Amino acid sequence: MSDIEIVKTPDMKRLMLAVAMTACVINSAWASEGYLTPKADVTITGDNVTVGDVFAGVTHDAGYVLAPAPGYGQSLTLNARDLQRVSDAFNLGWAPVSGFEQSVIHRSSHEIDRYGVEAAVQKSLAAAVTGQKFDIELSDRNISVHLPESLPATAEAQSLRYDLAKGEFRAVLAAPAGAAHPAVKQEIFGRIYPVTSVPVLKNPMRQGDVISADDIDYIDIRSNNVAASTIVDANRLIGMSPRRGVAGLKPVAMSEIALPVLVKKGDMVVMELKSGGIHLTTQGKAIDSGAEGETVHIENPSSHHVVQAVVTGAKAVSVIAPADGT
Incomplete structure (x- = not known):
């Protein structure tokens, strides 16, 4: 088996087979290209990993295919021994300084993250259940869908099934949205919570x-x-x-x-008294605080007589007239 570390990469045997076959031919074809260095981190867009993707400055056979590219949004790691084999096979003249050297090859993509997936479910639920909003909780909170950069990063929830009593849903995530033949179709499920x-x-x-x-x-x-x-x-x-x-x-x-306090304890307020045809206004001192419509006690600063009054506005009260005969 190869010592290559694979991160979600298909058919790694093809990489080692390509390198081994090339080593039998290339070593006798050209002299060394000189001292070249592997790329520590590289992102590719094509369907294959080539010698030029891995080593910088390659002139001969830069387009030689080593392996299929990793899946969209995934990566392939070549460790020091793997890089040494490629270098030897293609006479690149490189040797690792330590066993920790590596090259990580990423496949470029458009990503639809968890929030994009939740938004797709929200849209389908809104169409199915009117007048109610929901909070979506996916069972796989780390879900992430990757598409080729040539496709729009959109998704839709198809075949939606939900049970409001149990708070559960199931659907098929299709991306891109509206595609006759989606690049990705994946079953998703989780919980739904009504929101206010x-x-x-x-x-x-x-x-x-x-x-x-x-x-x-x-x-x-x-x-x-x-x-x-x-x-x-x-x-x-x-x-x-x-x-x-x-x-x-x-x-x-x-x-x-x-209610906002319009009269505060200690305020000097305008007192208004209406009784029959009489309409009087004077000033008084609030003994307690009150909001509009509340009853407070007001003291006449001259006579020190205390009356009850209803708050009518900011520092304004209407005195409660005494009942007849009092």
Whole structure:
């Protein structure tokens, strides 16, 4: 057997056979080409590995085929002994300095990674199940599909079968997408999880800030991870204010927000009193804080008399008129 280390490469025996046959002929045909060096790392596009692919500066027989090229996106490693055999067979005059020298030959390709595969499944699911988004979890999270560079790096999920109750799917990945005769057809399977679009704050906000529609974005999270307290309707965020601080791009709980405080304890506020035909305004000092519509206590700074009032705006209250007879 050869000492060549193979990384997903077909029919390595052909490489050794080519070198052995060439050694019988080439050694007597030409003198040495001089001192040449192997390429440590090289990427090829053709269907075969040639002498010129492995050694730099070769003039004679640079196109001589040593072996089929590795598969698209795969590689072939020739160790020091393999390189010595090629050099001897073709009179290249090279000898390894150490046993650690090697040449790694890669086959160029277009790659479709896991995210591209998941996107293909997402597209097929969206066509099959309307009005619902899904998170895809492939069983093979290291999946990677390689295509010739002459083909587009696209894929589609064909023959999709899914079970929403079990959260499972199966499909055939075909690449390129839409090809009558796909270069790659591979069965894929995994799990599907319904997701919910949840409103979040684009940026962190502090107590006292008032949330507007422009402050809101959306993220998708798995529906089974949405807590009962999570706000899922953006309208319930607009006009509200963080009780303390709220992080950005994270789900917001109802307990984290409240109506903005318009009157703070110690504020001097405008008090308005309407009773019958009477309409009075004066100033008072807030004894406690409150949001719009909440009842607070206001002290008259002159008489120190305390009344109840409803917050109507920023530092503005409407005094609750006493009942008749009081």
